Amino acid sequence: AQRVTQPEKLLSVFKGAPVELKCNYSYSGSPELFWYVQYSRQRLQLLLRHISRESIKGFTADLNKGETSFHLKKPFAQEEDSAMYYCALRGGWETSGSRLTFGEGTQLTVNP
Amino acid sequence: EPEVTQTPSHQVTQMGQEVILRCVPISNHLYFYWYRQILGQKVEFLVSFYNNEISEKSEIFDDQFSVERPDGSNFTLKIRSTKLEDSAMYFCASSVDGLYGYTFGSGTRLTVV
Numbered sequence: 021a022q023r024v025t026q027p028e029k030l031l032s033v034f035k036g037a038p039v040e041l042k043c044n045y046s047y048s049g050s051p052e053l054f055w056y057v058q059y060s061r062q063r064l065q066l067l068l069r070h071i072s073r074e075s076i077k078g079f080t081a082d083l084n085k086g087e088t089s090f091h092l093k094k095p096f097a098q099e100e101d102s103a104m105y106y107c108a109l110r111g112g113w114e115t116s117g118s119r120l121t122f123g124e125g126t127q128l129t130v131n132p
Numbered sequence: 133e134p135e136v137t138q139t140p141s142h143q144v145t146q147m148g149q150e151v152i153l154r155c156v157p158i159s160n161h162l163y164f165y166w167y168r169q170i171l172g173q174k175v176e177f178l179v180s181f182y183n184n185e186i187s188e189k190s191e192i193f194d195d196q197f198s199v200e201r202p203d204g205s206n207f208t209l210k211i212r213s214t215k216l217e218d219s220a221m222y223f224c225a226s227s228v229d230g231l232y233g234y235t236f237g238s239g240t241r242l243t244v245v
Contacts, residue, residue: 118230
């Protein structure tokens, strides 16, 4: 079975402060991890995928297999980062095809 | 940038009625999906569709649900006899190869009364 846990439903920081959105997963094989973002009343958008090792909008996320985590980080939060963030996992093709398993989401609010 | 289009954005239906939610995936994508999100809960996988057939479905996707790609562009989700607990936001998504991240539509909010 595969599971994604985002322990914080709500996270509030001030503009310019560092932010870390936590994501832990449970999966016996080698998963692929994603971060999706949903701005107010808009669609889910892909933010990051771990194998790309990219930085989008200043956000980075590193897959830590030892801790089974994929935390999303940004050193200096901006007000426009306020959104709902979802961590998602795709397991091995043979066991789970291309389905994504989502976490519960974290609502990030960046205050001025 | 290409988009996945869903219609309607909001549908209200009476319990027991049939509803069809419509989606137009991105034209060169080959994998299509339906997810749903009950208010306050996580986004849940319903079904994936490839090569004109269901490739995977979750335990939620029971006999009340069906999907179809009737004309090569639309991708529909039908709920035969809606229940109150079917009230949710339904998201369509498509992917070019099932490996990269999907492109999601903006969702249809289904309210069953």
